[in-house]
Amino acid sequence: MNVRDTxxxxxxxxxxxAVYGSLLAASVVAGSAxxxxxxxxxxxxxxxLSTGVVFWLAHVYARVVSRGTHPLTWRRLRVAGRQExxxxxxxxxxxxxxxxxxxxxxxxxxxxxxxxxxxxxxxVAWAVAAAVTARSSVRVVIVFAVAxxxxxxxxxxxxxxxxxx
Numbered sequence: 001m002n003v004r005d006t007x008x009x010x011x012x013x014x015x016x017x018a019v020y021g022s023l024l025a026a027s028v029v030a031g032s033a034x035x036x037x038x039x040x041x042x043x044x045x046x047x048x049l050s051t052g053v054v055f056w057l058a059h060v061y062a063r064v065v066s067r068g069t070h071p072l073t074w075r076r077l078r079v080a081g082r083q084e085x086x087x088x089x090x091x092x093x094x095x096x097x098x099x100x101x102x103x104x105x106x107x108x109x110x111x112x113x114x115x116x117x118x119x120x121x122x123x124v125a126w127a128v129a130a131a132v133t134a135r136s137s138v139r140v141v142i143v144f145a146v147a148x149x150x151x152x153x154x155x156x157x158x159x160x161x162x163x164x165x
Contacts, residue, residue, distance in 0.1 A: 013088045017129035020150065021090025022123035024037040024055055026152055029094060029116045030159035041102030041111035045095045048115065052091030059084040120152030
């Protein structure tokens with residue numbers, strides 16, 4: 001990817017999508033068991049991956065449309081697709097965690113929590129990677145990590161509260 005593809009910010013576009021996609025994945029996991037009964041691990045994998053792809057397509061569409069009246073070309077779609085791919089890609093690790101837990105014979109509850117933990121851990125890791133790549137101070141890196149951890153824990157708390165209600 002060249003600088004022109006991301007308006008001069010090559011890394012930031014990927015990190016933003018990865019952080020957002022990880023937050024989305026955690027939200028999907030949280031919302032998948034609102035009545036307290038988790039989806040089967042297989043269904044959770046399908047929901048995570050399909051939601052990631054649908055949001056990726058929505059982001060590609062929004063990026064292309066937001067660029068104005070330029071003619072729609074395959075090149076513009078490919079560039080936007082590459083730029084926004086981390087939104088979909090972020091659903092892969094939590095889906096893999098759920099699948100792996102299932103393969104190991106763990107319950108759907110454990111598979112759900114494994115997916116949730118991986119999604120939140122990825123969100124924090126991508127935020128830290130973005131700060132480090134931007135050569136931020138240690139203080140900013142810590143703030144990014146804590147802020148994203150708090151967002152992830154808020155999703156977990158909401159999942160727990162809704163499931164108990």
